[in-house]
Amino acid sequence: MHMPSDVESKLLIVDDLPENLLALEGLVRGHGRPVFKAQSAEEALGLMLAHEFALAILDVQMPGMNGFELAELMRGTERTRHIPIIFVSAAGREMDYAFKGYESGAVDFLQKPLDPHVVASKVNVFVELYRHKKALRREVEAMALLHREQEALVQQLQCAQRELERAVRMRDDFMSMVSHELRTPLNTLYLETQVRKLHLGKGNTAHFAPERLPAMIERDQRQIQNMVRLIDDMLDVTRMRSGALSIQPRPIDLAALARGVVESLAQQAEAAGSAISFDAPSEGVRGQWDDFRIEQVITNLLTNALRYGGGKPVEVHVGASHDWAQIIVRDQGMGIAPEDQARVFEQFERTEASRKRAAGLGLGLYITRQIVQAHGGRVELESAAGVGSTFRVSLPLPGAAK
Amino acid sequence: MNVLIVDDNQASADLLQELLVLQDHTARCTYTGQGALDAAAQEAFDVALVDLTLPDFPGTVVAQRLRNEAGDKPRLIVAISGYAETEAVGASGLFDHHLQKPIDFGDLDRILAAAA
Numbered sequence: 001m002h003m004p005s006d007v008e009s010k011l012l013i014v015d016d017l018p019e020n021l022l023a024l025e026g027l028v029r030g031h032g033r034p035v036f037k038a039q040s041a042e043e044a045l046g047l048m049l050a051h052e053f054a055l056a057i058l059d060v061q062m063p064g065m066n067g068f069e070l071a072e073l074m075r076g077t078e079r080t081r082h083i084p085i086i087f088v089s090a091a092g093r094e095m096d097y098a099f100k101g102y103e104s105g106a107v108d109f110l111q112k113p114l115d116p117h118v119v120a121s122k123v124n125v126f127v128e129l130y131r132h133k134k135a136l137r138r139e140v141e142a143m144a145l146l147h148r149e150q151e152a153l154v155q156q157l158q159c160a161q162r163e164l165e166r167a168v169r170m171r172d173d174f175m176s177m178v179s180h181e182l183r184t185p186l187n188t189l190y191l192e193t194q195v196r197k198l199h200l201g202k203g204n205t206a207h208f209a210p211e212r213l214p215a216m217i218e219r220d221q222r223q224i225q226n227m228v229r230l231i232d233d234m235l236d237v238t239r240m241r242s243g244a245l246s247i248q249p250r251p252i253d254l255a256a257l258a259r260g261v262v263e264s265l266a267q268q269a270e271a272a273g274s275a276i277s278f279d280a281p282s283e284g285v286r287g288q289w290d291d292f293r294i295e296q297v298i299t300n301l302l303t304n305a306l307r308y309g310g311g312k313p314v315e316v317h318v319g320a321s322h323d324w325a326q327i328i329v330r331d332q333g334m335g336i337a338p339e340d341q342a343r344v345f346e347q348f349e350r351t352e353a354s355r356k357r358a359a360g361l362g363l364g365l366y367i368t369r370q371i372v373q374a375h376g377g378r379v380e381l382e383s384a385a386g387v388g389s390t391f392r393v394s395l396p397l398p399g400a401a402k
Numbered sequence: 403m404n405v406l407i408v409d410d411n412q413a414s415a416d417l418l419q420e421l422l423v424l425q426d427h428t429a430r431c432t433y434t435g436q437g438a439l440d441a442a443a444q445e446a447f448d449v450a451l452v453d454l455t456l457p458d459f460p461g462t463v464v465a466q467r468l469r470n471e472a473g474d475k476p477r478l479i480v481a482i483s484g485y486a487e488t489e490a491v492g493a494s495g496l497f498d499h500h501l502q503k504p505i506d507f508g509d510l511d512r513i514l515a516a517a518a
Contacts, residue, residue, distance in 0.1 A: 198421065
């Protein structure tokens, strides 16, 4: 608690006669008690608007508004209602005049001629009272502040707890999804082995005829690649989150790289019923990029275009304009609603429509954007539901100002 | 034993069919919920193996409609899923068994033997 003595106690004295004011000031002043003087009720009211007073000493007999009238005005206003008042009167007669505010307390009387001891002791009582009140109010305010701080802290903790719960839920969902996604190709592979075992058991060697083997191997490899890709995606996300994704740029031709991806996805395109058209400048688009990572970007975008392209043609353009190399992948499929367009680039985010359409972890576009950004580039999406999606990747060309 | 398979993962459905045929069952493969219902309207199956996540409607709906609508109802309806059995699916009473992928062939054999 603050010591009451740190509190400054302003005193207001009101008397129409300057010599009375001077005399009274001499009696009441002291350390930590600045004295304000007013020669009329109006002047006193002006001072009360500007200052907070510990005590007002009012001469009763004043021309114009007298001390009692001033006191009544003070009691009628919130700002001045609680200022204790000491009335000073020349004769004892006026004391019969019942001041309306008397019952509200904090009113006292002094008679002229003033007895210095009586004045000092009365003023001291009120000043002490004021200081204690002030100190108490400060204490209450400090406690209120503390309380607000504690409330804020509790809210922060609750917020942190919700975040943690969300993170744990996300991790659990993620584990469940990863497990599901791995189980699907694993199931196919397991069925393949079991079917072969049964054929073998029946002595059915035709099943293993040389002309059948390439297709068999291709099927197995596809399932294995699915699983490897899933695990790579998971590890990439972990690396990206810890900022450890390494980009190793070296001189490459973006056009040749993209053409390679398009060719490698030919079979998938056929299965999806989508033709992929490809165009790029014949001289190629050369720059310094991480070919492995950029291949991943093009594969992700093109795989999505085939998955969600509704069996309609998919276009891939590679080009350069000004300081940027561009890869554009356009499909004419289900599209992405405006409200989902920012979300699809976040990890584990999938639209309801895409969930129904195909399995997946919701990592492809997140990884895509992280890789492009790590190259100093950007990914833009233009899409409308039912019309299709266009993903535009821009990568800085050599010599471009970053 | 005549088995109905419904799984939108075609490779998995086809292999399961081959596996069952190799074990001297007959089996029909479908890749959508509607496909499974259409097949059940055409012929009677002893057992239905139903993937829970299908493109047109959930496996639970397929199971319910097989139970309510098919003329000769399958004796057993088995859920197949990449996920572990959830309480909701378990409590629905729509499935006699739940097989998690990758399918344990011993479990599958026991289920089919019990249905015979």
